[in-house]
Amino acid sequence: MRDILFLAHRVPFPPDRGDKIRAHHVLKHLAKHARVHLVAMADVEADLHHDAVLAEHCASHAVIWRSMGRAQAAATALLRRQPISIAAFAHPEYARAVQRTLAAHPIDTIFVYSGQMAQYVPAAFAGRIVMDFCDVDSAKFADYAEGASLPMAIMMRREDRLLARFEAQVAARADASLFVSEAEAALFRSRTGAARVQVIENGIDTGFFDPAAGFAGAGEAGPLIVFTGQMDYRPNVDAVIWFAREVMPLVRRSHPTARFAIVGRAPVPEVSRLASESVLVTGEVADVRGWLAAAAVVVAPLKIARGIQNKVLEAMAMARPVLASAAAAEGIDHAGTITVADTPAGYVSAIDALIAGPGDLGPAARRQVERRYGWPARLGPLDALLGLETRAAA
Known part of the structure; x- marks a missing residue:
């Protein structure tokens, strides 16, 4: 059975907010076909206490407390000339958890959920990399800059510019870059020139929302x-x-x-x-x-x-x-x-x-x-993308 490392910017449980909903269902889908090893961040106390539920779907998991506040992230990003979004999710313990997981398990695929977490993919990793951007995060900051006060508008335009550059670099390396809609995928292609861009739409649990x-x-x-x-x-x-x-x-x-x-x-x-x-x-x-x-x-x-x-x-x-x-x-x-x-x-x-x-x-x-919009149908294309169909049938 294959081993997939799943990098997430938030614990994908419970599925009670937009980013966690998609991560939750993607992780569950992958876990049906492979051993999934999760490394995630937590920014609320409750997310440090989901070990039993995560163990149901993950072969291993590590949850790291995200301690950096917004002001510290902004100051760090300015000093390092990097996007604030990247600095906000930088954590040495998360990097160590990734290295421990790669050393302990025969990982052949890294599934990166949300662009901020691409910073943790080791330069030497030779396996498959799938980057789930979800949407074009950098473009959001361009939108924020419109109508903002001058100091904030400058910061938002800086974030847009630096984050767009980072996204393009990540997409150039990834085997596939995923987006939730064709509109977002087309926008990303136009902004970055990326070629390996695919759409995996969001779904809905129609049994729960009934x-x-x-x-x-x-x-x-x-x-x-x-x-x-x-x-x-x-x-x-x-x-x-x-x-x-x-x-x-x-x-x-x-x-x-x-x-x-x-x-x-x-x-x-x-x-x-x-x-x-x-x-x-x-x-x-x-x-x-x-x-x-x-x-x-x-x-x-x-x-x-x-x-x-x-x-x-x-x-x-x-x-x-x-x-x-x-x-x-x-x-x-x-x-x-x-x-x-x-x-x-x-x-x-x-x-x-x-x-x-x-x-x-x-x-x-x-x-x-x-x-x-049922989740099984929306996530079905992941099987071919990750080669899971062949493995599941074996």
Whole structure:
């Protein structure tokens, strides 16, 4: 049986945020065909205590605490003339864990999840390297620079430039560079000239996100408009602030009891301050499905969105009417089963229509997800890419 080293920037369990969801399902898929050796970082205390679950899927695993803060990462990156994203995930103990794993096991493939972790692939490694970029991280910083204050804009443009250079170097060495959508893959090719670029789309666990399972709901009176996501992530923060300030006051004119629920862990202070009679800020919840089940409309008003948005797939799987920005809808084959808007007036008009009568939109979205986005089908191309089909049949 083959041995694969899986390098991850976060522990791929539990699958409760976008980056961990994809890593979780990729790791489980690989573990069906090979011995997987995981080296991952943890940045929350709970992620140091998943040994039993990781042992179910991994032949070995090591979890390293990521201790470097943002300020230290920025200072280190400036001194070393490297991207902050790389400095933030640099850790000597992680490098030692990688070396120990390579020395102890006959690793023939290194699967790198997220670009920051490519710094740990040894220069002398002669086996197969698969780089799962997911999306074009450097381009995100170019987006951040637009409209930012001058000092921040300079830093974001620096990050874009240096990280894009790093990504191109990684892709030149990798046997394959993976992205979650053709739009992201095309953008990466245009920015780097990379040739060995493939698309492995995100999927959804339709058995877990199943409206037929029945949920008590969130128990809120009046139409409930729901946003889900990690609430210390800048694009999510900007999206909910914009929606709460620019859209909700207009919605309340025609729906006085409507409320906007911001559902997700680690809300930053500027999100917490949005809480009011019309805006709920839940913080971390035990199960996001209850909130989705209670939603009259699920919104994803992101201005910056790279790749396929799990929050949109989850709402579609729960058969909810989804209203998303063009950026959040990009890359998802929604086949007309979700509504797209980008202006306050567009959101208000769509919300009015969806609250009045969503028709078959929710059930149609569910059917589309079932047809198109089950994880086994989405990850199937990995078998041929890694030569797992032949090994599994042997």
